[in-house]
């Protein structure tokens with residue numbers, strides 16, 4: 703496994719040809735790391751600590767609406783705002799790289815999820831999170847900076863590649879909605895989490911799903927006689943249901959394909 707690595711993109715403002723690099727990575731991989739991005743490393747570290755202590759709470763406390771770790775509330779809100787800004791910036795650059803104007807993700811629905819993996823001795827070598835694509839448009843992941851396990855499938859070759867931890871960076875994954883929206887130009891990345899060693903792994907995931915009030919469909923600029931419309935429009939809630947009801951963990955967009 704893994705003679706190739708996912709792209710790493712420097713988000714420093716003056717970095718040359720950044721939008722083009724983003725689009726290229728989204729076409730070939732649907733997955734890349736970003737460095738020098740807008741989420742401060744101290745906030746990432748604080749959020750990791752908050753995640754650890756929130757995930758360690760007993761279930762009966764987690765179920766209650768209010769719990770005694772209110773001090774983490776501020777960190778979570780701050781992190782959400784920073785990562786949301788990062789996502790909006792990514793949306794703008796991705797749109798720009800595709801030759802479009804405007805804010806791609808403005809007012810779209812999003813969600814944050816905290817993951818904790820108990821890698822016990824009996825799990826070593828097995829799969830902790832099954833192979834899947836994310837159903838939404840784009841995911842920004844703070845993966846564990848020490849404990850690896852994430853693997854992605856290279857869109858072009860089908861090769862399964864280790865994603866090694868890289869402190870202070872964030873990972874961007876494209877989901878199925880990006881494939882539908884882009885008329886098949888952008889790749890939704892298949893990925894999974896494997897247990898390599900006896901450790902506890904945390905990840906903090908921010909999902910951008912799709913527009914709240916309308917279906918996701920291809921912008922007119924991405925459709926022409928050379929590139930006829932490939933997929934019927936669908937809103938995110940209906941799409942998620944379509945995936946679930948057909949048990950299609952690596953994407954249900956083929957069910958939306960327009961037969962020409």
Ligand SMILES: O=C(O)CCC(=O)C(=O)O
Nearest residue numbers: 817836845852895905907
């Ligand atoms: O934990 C990870 O690194 C990946 C999590 C993930 O793929 C997901 O929550 O959809």
Ligand SMILES: [Fe+2]
Nearest residue numbers: 834835836893
């Ligand atoms: Fe995922």
